[in-house]
Amino acid sequence: MGGPHHDAQRHDVPEADAFTRPYWAAAAEGRLLIRRCAACGRAHHYPREFCPHCWSEEVTWEEASGRATLYTWSAVHRNDLPPFRARVPYLAAVVDLAEGPRMMTELVDCPERAVRAGMPLRVAFRDGIPVFTPTGR
Ligand SMILES: [Zn+2]
Numbered sequence: 163m164g165g166p167h168h169d170a171q172r173h174d175v176p177e178a179d180a181f182t183r184p185y186w187a188a189a190a191e192g193r194l195l196i197r198r199c200a201a202c203g204r205a206h207h208y209p210r211e212f213c214p215h216c217w218s219e220e221v222t223w224e225e226a227s228g229r230a231t232l233y234t235w236s237a238v239h240r241n242d243l244p245p246f247r248a249r250v251p252y253l254a255a256v257v258d259l260a261e262g263p264r265m266m267t268e269l270v271d272c273p274e275r276a277v278r279a280g281m282p283l284r285v286a287f288r289d290g291i292p293v294f295t296p297t298g299r
Pocket residue numbers: 199200201202203204213214215216217218
């Protein structure tokens with residue numbers, strides 16, 4: 163560890179280490195990466211150095227389609243950690259990526275009353291952080 167110290171620490175941006183740097187670099191360009199295991203063929207998220215399904219280390223980066231469906235969500239009305247404090251209320255969500263992995267994220271551009279389980283979503287990026295928004299069929 164031992165990265166630069168930030169006085170105004172943000173709690174929504176994990177500090178990139180050598181392993182997760184490609185993930186955050188892609189996100190900064192508007193691309194969502196997942197990890198795919200060559201041994202069992204399954205994808206996972208968040209990124210790990212070995213497959214959580216079969217423990218193989220033959221895992222490589224793959225660009226996700228960005229399509230997902232909403233699994234569950236929770237409206238957050240209070241969060242004292244910056245930068246969430248300025249954002250409440252927001253919709254914390256768990257989505258199922260089209261590739262299979264389940265991902266914790268945030269639902270944006272969607273009024274709470276319009277949220278439905280299973281609704282189709284697509285990835286969007288806010289300050290280099292993947293969030294999800296309704297596809298608006
Ligand atoms: Zn595997």
